[in-house]
Amino acid sequence: MMKENKELMAEARASLSGNWGLAVGTYLVYIILVGSLQVIPVVGGVIGLFIAGPMAVGICIFTLSLSRDENARLEQIFEGFKNYGTVLGAYLLMVVFIFLWALLLIIPGIIAAIAYSQTFYILAEDDTIGSMEALRKSKEMMNGYKWKYFCLGLRFIGWVLVCVLTLGIGVLWLSPYIQVSYAKFYEDLKTNQAVSES
Numbered sequence: 313m314m315k316e317n318k319e320l321m322a323e324a325r326a327s328l329s330g331n332w333g334l335a336v337g338t339y340l341v342y343i344i345l346v347g348s349l350q351v352i353p354v355v356g357g358v359i360g361l362f363i364a365g366p367m368a369v370g371i372c373i374f375t376l377s378l379s380r381d382e383n384a385r386l387e388q389i390f391e392g393f394k395n396y397g398t399v400l401g402a403y404l405l406m407v408v409f410i411f412l413w414a415l416l417l418i419i420p421g422i423i424a425a426i427a428y429s430q431t432f433y434i435l436a437e438d439d440t441i442g443s444m445e446a447l448r449k450s451k452e453m454m455n456g457y458k459w460k461y462f463c464l465g466l467r468f469i470g471w472v473l474v475c476v477l478t479l480g481i482g483v484l485w486l487s488p489y490i491q492v493s494y495a496k497f498y499e500d501l502k503t504n505q506a507v508s509e510s
Contacts, residue, residue: 314457314504317464317497324492327378335378335488338386342371343487365403365432366392371491372436378488379495392432394439401443402431409447426458427451433498453501464497465490 315323328335346367349356369392377384392399406428414421430450434441441449454461468490475482 314460315496315500317460317467317493320464320496320500321467321489321493323496324379324489327381327492327496328488331378331384332485332488334384334386335492336484338374338384338389339371339487340484341386342367342389343484361404362400365399366390366396368392368403368432369395369399369435372432372495375488375491375495376433376436376498378492379499392436395435398439398441398443398446399435402435402446405443405447406431422462423458426461427454429461429494430454430498430501433495453505457501461497464493468493 346360346364349360349363352359367389370389373391374384374386374388376382377388409428410421410424413424428447428450430453431446434446434449434453438446468486471482471486471489475486
């Protein structure tokens with residue numbers, strides 16, 4: 313039995329307690345690195361395509377460390393480059409699959425994005441897994457839990473509106489909160505799957 317979303321969010325806040333400075337600083341660096349590429353016409357988009365996956369895995373490594381109350385460090389956001397080929401392959405495949413589903417209608421695209429949402433966490437934990445296998449494993453893990461994941465995201469809408477009032481500055485606090493909550497979701501999902509298989 314999986315925990316309620318509000319419980320995952322409470323656990324995320326507990327993990328961030330005493331670590332907000334590190335989390336905000338790390339997300340600031342991440343946002344600057346990834347976001348700065350968007351201002352460079354054409355070239356920035358191409359470079360972004362090749363670093364988005366590894367950076368996403370890196371931020372998953374960082375948030376999993378926070379979630380587990382381990383020694384989280386800013387430099388972890390670059391660890392996704394250690395397994396560059398596999399991570400890039402998974403990212404590009406994910407983009408293609410979601411795009412193809414979105415061609416049918418927006419909702420199938422959203423469902424596909426949710427189905428593949430655990431891919432970067434899987435790659436963050438297992439550097440021996442292949443690109444397609446990571447996507448397949450994510451899809452299997454999310455079977456029956458897509459709505460729960462979607463509802464977890466909905467719980468942050470109010471906070472997003474508050475961030476608008478802060479001219480976006482609040483995003484530096486909201487981003488770690490959201491990501492650590494999703495890391496808690498992944499941990500709970502993984503535990504639940506292990507129990508059901510035993």
